[in-house]
Every structure is written in C-alpha cells, then in structure tokens.
Amino acid sequence: QSALTQPPSASGSPGQSVTISCTGTSSDVGLYNYVSWYQHHPGTAPKLIIYEVSERPSGVPDRFSGSKSANTASLTVSGLQPEDEADYYCSSYAGSNNYVFGTGTKVTVL
Amino acid sequence: QVQLVQSGPEVKKPGSSVKVSCKASGGTLGNNAINWVRQAPGQGLQWMGRITPISGTLTYELKLQGKVTITADESTATIYMELNSLNFHDTAVYFCAREERVHLEQWGQGSLVTVSS
Numbered sequence: 001q002s003a004l005t006q007p008p009s010a011s012g013s014p015g016q017s018v019t020i021s022c023t024g025t026s027s028d029v030g031l032y033n034y035v036s037w038y039q040h041h042p043g044t045a046p047k048l049i050i051y052e053v054s055e056r057p058s059g060v061p062d063r064f065s066g067s068k069s070a071n072t073a074s075l076t077v078s079g080l081q082p083e084d085e086a087d088y089y090c091s092s093y094a095g096s097n098n099y100v101f102g103t104g105t106k107v108t109v110l
Numbered sequence: 111q112v113q114l115v116q117s118g119p120e121v122k123k124p125g126s127s128v129k130v131s132c133k134a135s136g137g138t139l140g141n142n143a144i145n146w147v148r149q150a151p152g153q154g155l156q157w158m159g160r161i162t163p164i165s166g167t168l169t170y171e172l173k174l175q176g177k178v179t180i181t182a183d184e185s186t187a188t189i190y191m192e193l194n195s196l197n198f199h200d201t202a203v204y205f206c207a208r209e210e211r212v213h214l215e216q217w218g219q220g221s222l223v224t225v226s227s
Contacts, residue, residue, distance in 0.1 A: 003154065003156075034212040045205060052213070089154060091157070098171070099160075
C-alpha cells in the first residue's frame, strides 16, 4: 500500500485560508468515504479533526472542513490561527481492515 | 473516560526485539480495534496494524508482516506490539490508537524506541 500524496508544506497569514490535498487511488480514497484528517503538533499525540471525509468530532472548530472528489480529498482551514501551525495527515481506509496515511503537510502560519 | 497509556522509552540493540504496551486506563478495551502507528524521525505517520481484542482479528501492514506481532490481554485491558529483528530504521515514536467506526478516535501518548549499537 503506497502512502497518499500530500504537499510537503502550506502556509497562510492569520485569518486566511489554506487547503491541503490528499491524493490516493481508486482502491482507497476513491473507493471509500472513510477519509480522516489528523492534526499533529510534534511531541504530542495526533488529534482527529475530520472523519468520514467531512465530519467534525465534537470540540473541533468549524474552521476545519473536509471534502472529496474522485481520488483526492481536501482539508481546508479557514480563518487561520497561530495554534493551527502543525503537521496535518490524511488517512484512508484501504479495505480488508487496512489503513494508509498521507505523506503529511506542514502548515505554517506566517 | 478511558485513556490509552503507553509504556516508556526503550533503547535496543540492532537485531533484538522490543515490546511496547498500551493500556486502556480507567476502563476496558471494549469492542473497538486498537491500531498501531509509528513515526520515524523526520518522517510521516505509518500505519502498522490493528487488533480487535474481542474477536482476536489481526491485520498487519503488508511490508511489516513477519516483523510485527500485536496481541491483546483483555484481563488487563492491555494491547502489546512486538517488533523483532530491530534495525536503525525502526527508531521511531510508536502510537497506539483506538478505532471508532473507520477512524482513529483516541491516541496514546507515544512510546519512543531507539535502536542503537
């Protein structure tokens, strides 16, 4: 199973929006509506911020939103805040109880 | 609220094995699968495998089959991940995570394993 492809970095000024793509294949992202996104501040545990493509867990601000088209999922962070600076990883179910993560995107708040 | 509490840091020699634990503190493992994910220095997250304790169903990432073994002890609500034939590329932080539906809802704090001669 190959890692999903994400851009290595993305940036924006406070208040701006940033969108991160996550490209897989017709065997994972394209086949299942089970894409999730995790926010990871180094040295801490990753935190779930989006599941099932566009659902937000309780407590996650609505500045975070997710979508999917064909084999590519996207995470948008609107109204960037300093605390949003982190690494972001997508993940997709890949069938037969397998998962695959994306390569990760470092978001910088300028 | 059940928390996942992992074992402490380990330093191991190349060729040896390591066993990392993940305890559901304050409760039971329940019906949820527990997954293992690792992050090598400067690298991204890598899914390693999962176990559903109640059924014993196991799945390993294809490239790690034969290298990783995941087990569960329901009596102590603890999941174990054992990695054998360690090499320098196995130096990483290892996370356990509780699966809810088809996502990783809750994560342990991580366990650093360093492989060094």
